[in-house]
Amino acid sequence: MTDNEFLALVENVYSFHTKRAPGIPIAVQMVLIAREKLGKVKMGAVAETQVCLSDAIQFLTGCTIGNKYLILLNKIGRYALTLYDRDTGRGYRVSVDIEKIDAEKMPETHKFFLRQRDPSLRKDNKARAESAKIIVDEFIACGRDIFTCQEIQMKNYAKPPVPSAAVCERCGESFLLEAESQKICRVCDGIDDYYSLVE
Ligand SMILES: [Zn+2]
Structure with a gap:
């Protein structure tokens, strides 16, 4: 997928989420990685955090809270997701690898994942938007690769x-x-x- 195709997809997820959250391009890429590994199967999903990651999963996979194919384990709080085959429970977990986020080359992204961005961003919409743009630019410039992907077997994947x-x-x-x-x-x-x- 080219950067432009990728960014067009990201725009759709921004609309769904109703905010231009900087985590969204990162979440979109995570879904794409897991989905490509998994291939065309009836899939289920797990989100290890709520935030924007769960909206990217819902929008891109059709696994939602409502149809119960998205399991929300938001108390874990890791920026990670799993997509798995609903028939076999075999799947892929994609997480953010903080060691691949070079604090020199991706300073804003590094701060974002450690929650070390300037606290004033919470109240300042303009500064927050600028920070979000920097994160997206850093992510695209680094080649969209800050992840670890693990093959996993779900322990409990039967529909309740x-x-x-x-x-x-x-x-x-x-x-x-x-x-x-x-x-x-x-x-x-x-x-x-x-x-x-x-x-
Ligand atoms: Zn009652």
Whole structure:
């Protein structure tokens, strides 16, 4: 893929993500690497962080949170993804190799992955956009190769069974059961008590 074809693809993912996040070109390249290795199979995906990486996966592979072919393991927090064959569980994990990010040649990218960019970027949109552009330029200039790709076997890749539903004894809404013995939903139980009603 030429740099221009690559950048056109990146523009589409920016639109989907609704922000020109500097991680997106990097995430797009990671998906392309894993997809090329995997070939044409029915695939599943794992994202080890939420951020923009998961949107690049959803947009480019069709594996989404909604169809459950994207498993989000965002608590890991590594900038890495796995694409695998849904029939066999065999696949490829692509991660960012910080040792391939030369702090001299790719200073902004190096800071980005270590979260060492100037804290003022959080509030300054213009400076943030400039930083993002530098990261993308550095990435293209380095030949888009800052990754490690590992062949892996998924340990657990069966689609989870469809849970049965019940009507909550408190709120009266239908909900999906975590266990057959469950009588009330997680909101009424106080576990996911995330809102209060406005009178
Ligand atoms: Zn309830």
